[in-house]
Amino acid sequence: MRLFFPLALALFICIQAKADIPEHTKDGRMGTKCMPKCQGGEKEYCIVSITQLAITPERFNGKLVRVIGKLRMQFEVTGLKYGEHQIWVQVGDFKKYAQYDSRTVQIEGTFNALNFGHLGMWDGAIENVESIRLSD
Template sequence: MKIATCLLLLTIYSFNHKLNNNIIIGDHVVLNQEPDVSLVNLIANPDKYNGKKIRVIGYLHLEFEGNGLYLHKDDYDHAISKNSIWVSIGPKHPEVSNLKQYSDHYVIMEGTYNSEMTGHMGMNSGSIENITRLDIWEPANWKPIKKK
């Protein structure tokens, strides 16, 4: 009986812990489906995330042979490309013309990290491919669920 009670409590704790990692946007709850990773962690530990789906926030700049998701706008402004990851969007991407609206903004992006693809002439620190989400990051609208 004690073991069953402990397992039940552990299950409830795990369920509540996962709920507390969700994000509220207005009246909607967005479930964390991809692991949140900082660009610092990607750059420092590329093999740990290689081939894994990730969610990351950074400053996005898109241009021919220069697509990058940077730690900060200052890194882009000062051409510190090792503080960025390549964003793999080819010219044949179906929405490439609509993507310019995201350039030169902080964005949240989900996709698969590839530590071996380092962008044009190896300038970046890995890449994000097979992008499944791209939104402008507006932190004023994002609030973590408060723990009770």
């Protein structure tokens, strides 16, 4: 009996704590901040980190994403990097964005989890870039 009560209490606390943790966000992507059209935007996009894109690419494949990071805009090395993770940024007009080389920027574009960039060395790619601007 002495052992039963503490075990029952511990089980109750674990169950209650689990009940307070949401299973997923409203749009089904845990750990992201996705802005649906109804919140004032014209398009739905997800605010994610480079690490989130690299570790869980299947969650964002084909989605419009907004990500902040240090941009490298050099021949065959065009992308965002954070620690061990790097995301290829595929732009049509390289010269248009060359001014952002080695700067912290915010990029909006479509994430492709199956595009591994130049020589397959990247964790995914942001394609159809809609905007690149300096981040505050």
